[in-house]
Amino acid sequence: MGCSAAYWLSKEGHKVLLLEKEAVAFGASGMASAHWLTVDRDTYAALEDGRLAELAWRGCRLHRELARVLPDESGIDVGYREHPAIRLAFCAEEAASLKLRPSPGPDDPPIHWLEGEALREVEPRVNRDALGGLVCRQAQVMAYRFVLALVQAAERRGMALRHGEAVGLQRSGGRVTGVQLRNGEVVATGTVVLAMGPWSRRAAEWVGLKIPVYPVRGQLLELQVPDPQLRASLSYGGNYLLPKADGSTQAGTTYEPDSGFNNHHTSAGLEAIMNAALQMAPSLENAQLVNHVSGLRPACEDALPLIGPIPGWQGAYMVAGHDRKGIGLSLISTRIIADLITGGHSPIPIEMFDPGRFGPTE
Ligand SMILES: Cc1cc2nc3c(=O)[nH]c(=O)nc-3n(C[C@H](O)[C@H](O)[C@H](O)COP(=O)(O)OP(=O)(O)OC[C@H]3O[C@@H](n4cnc5c(N)ncnc54)[C@H](O)[C@@H]3O)c2cc1C
Numbered sequence: 001m002g003c004s005a006a007y008w009l010s011k012e013g014h015k016v017l018l019l020e021k022e023a024v025a026f027g028a029s030g031m032a033s034a035h036w037l038t039v040d041r042d043t044y045a046a047l048e049d050g051r052l053a054e055l056a057w058r059g060c061r062l063h064r065e066l067a068r069v070l071p072d073e074s075g076i077d078v079g080y081r082e083h084p085a086i087r088l089a090f091c092a093e094e095a096a097s098l099k100l101r102p103s104p105g106p107d108d109p110p111i112h113w114l115e116g117e118a119l120r121e122v123e124p125r126v127n128r129d130a131l132g133g134l135v136c137r138q139a140q141v142m143a144y145r146f147v148l149a150l151v152q153a154a155e156r157r158g159m160a161l162r163h164g165e166a167v168g169l170q171r172s173g174g175r176v177t178g179v180q181l182r183n184g185e186v187v188a189t190g191t192v193v194l195a196m197g198p199w200s201r202r203a204a205e206w207v208g209l210k211i212p213v214y215p216v217r218g219q220l221l222e223l224q225v226p227d228p229q230l231r232a233s234l235s236y237g238g239n240y241l242l243p244k245a246d247g248s249t250q251a252g253t254t255y256e257p258d259s260g261f262n263n264h265h266t267s268a269g270l271e272a273i274m275n276a277a278l279q280m281a282p283s284l285e286n287a288q289l290v291n292h293v294s295g296l297r298p299a300c301e302d303a304l305p306l307i308g309p310i311p312g313w314q315g316a317y318m319v320a321g322h323d324r325k326g327i328g329l330s331l332i333s334t335r336i337i338a339d340l341i342t343g344g345h346s347p348i349p350i351e352m353f354d355p356g357r358f359g360p361t362e
Pocket of ligand 1: 001002019020021022023024025026027028029030031032033034035036164165166167195196197198199200217218219220252253294295296297298319320321322323325326327328329
């Protein structure tokens with residue numbers, strides 16, 4: 001979020017300093033599987049959280065547009081690709097709920113329920129025990145490359161990147177005037193965007209507002225699948241198999257809301273992800289396990305992100321709490337922040353994402 005906010009703002013000619021306490025892409029943004037649906041708003045609303053449909057749809061379009069320019073702007077291939085995505089059903093109840101999905105309009109990407117050989121034509125590795133699958137379109141990037149590309153492009157436009165930890169904000173007459181660093185220094189500024197991922201809650205004491213964002217650990221496996229590579233991504237429940245642009249396959253994931261800031265990957269996570277992967281595509285039993293990683297998603301109590309101005313702190317903004325969808329939504333959420341800073345208004349209604357909605361701290 002911080003890197004894409006910096007990208008948009010430096011593109012618009014603002015003088016930007018990106019402050020990072022560890023390293024760029026250190027958080028979940030460097031680990032994410034980084035895929036999202038490219039469907040119409042109604043289908044998105046039926047398949048995912050309907051409250052995010054507009055944001056997600058616009059976010060997809062921005063990713064597609066940026067994929068055309070970001071490699072030239074940064075010198076980095078972000079691995080953007082679009083491909084079929086299959087949501088599998090293994091029992092009648094699951095099949096019935098997937099078949100109920102709405103039909104898209106004539107200009108929208110196609111979406112089909114397929115079974116048997118027709119389904120295996122889309123992806124030959126699908127388990128023969130699956131009753132069928134809902135086939136739609138998906139897009140993805142290589143998360144780490146994507147974040148680096150945003151930073152590189154912003155740096156080429158004059159953004160400064162600096163190592164340091166923010167520990168507080170300063171204000172005068174209701175307007176933000178600076179960011180305090182752990183080393184005692186104060187960076188003077190009239191505008192600040194807090195994009196602190198799962199650490200966002202720490203800003204509650206700075207601004208006097210409740211910010212109920214918490215870390216949710218997610219684990220991922222990188223597999224090397226013997227040829228042929230998957231043509232489509234597969235998903236079942238919260239698990240998925242995702243063929244990446246570099247020839248690897250990502251298998252995910254766990255969703256561990258009690259993890260706290262413990263970011264270790266575990267043998268239980270490995271077993272759960274592999275079991276789900278083999279249920280979706282049994283022929284992956286010979287895949288090589290290349291890597292096992294984990295990251296902390298920034299989840300919010302009401303399952304909605306926080307995007308917008310921080311009440312009582314003129315010039316201060318927050319973009320946080322995107323949980324499982326922070327790469328897909330990164331460009332639109334930070335586009336909103338850039339529009340607020342540059343033009344004073346958001347391209348879409350953002351009341352439900354108000355960072356002040358949880359009220360003041362006691
Ligand atoms: C296993 C896994 C799979 C995922 N798959 C997908 C997916 O397929 N699609 C998708 O869209 N999303 C996915 N996500 C979610 C996505 O990764 C996150 O929503 C997104 O990366 C969050 O970005 P962020 O910038 O808010 O937080 P982060 O990436 O955590 O970045 C926050 C940054 O702020 C820095 N920071 C914090 N506090 C301070 C401070 N006080 N001073 C200075 N710096 C500070 C941190 O060091 C960190 O670098 C996945 C996540 C995981 C873990």
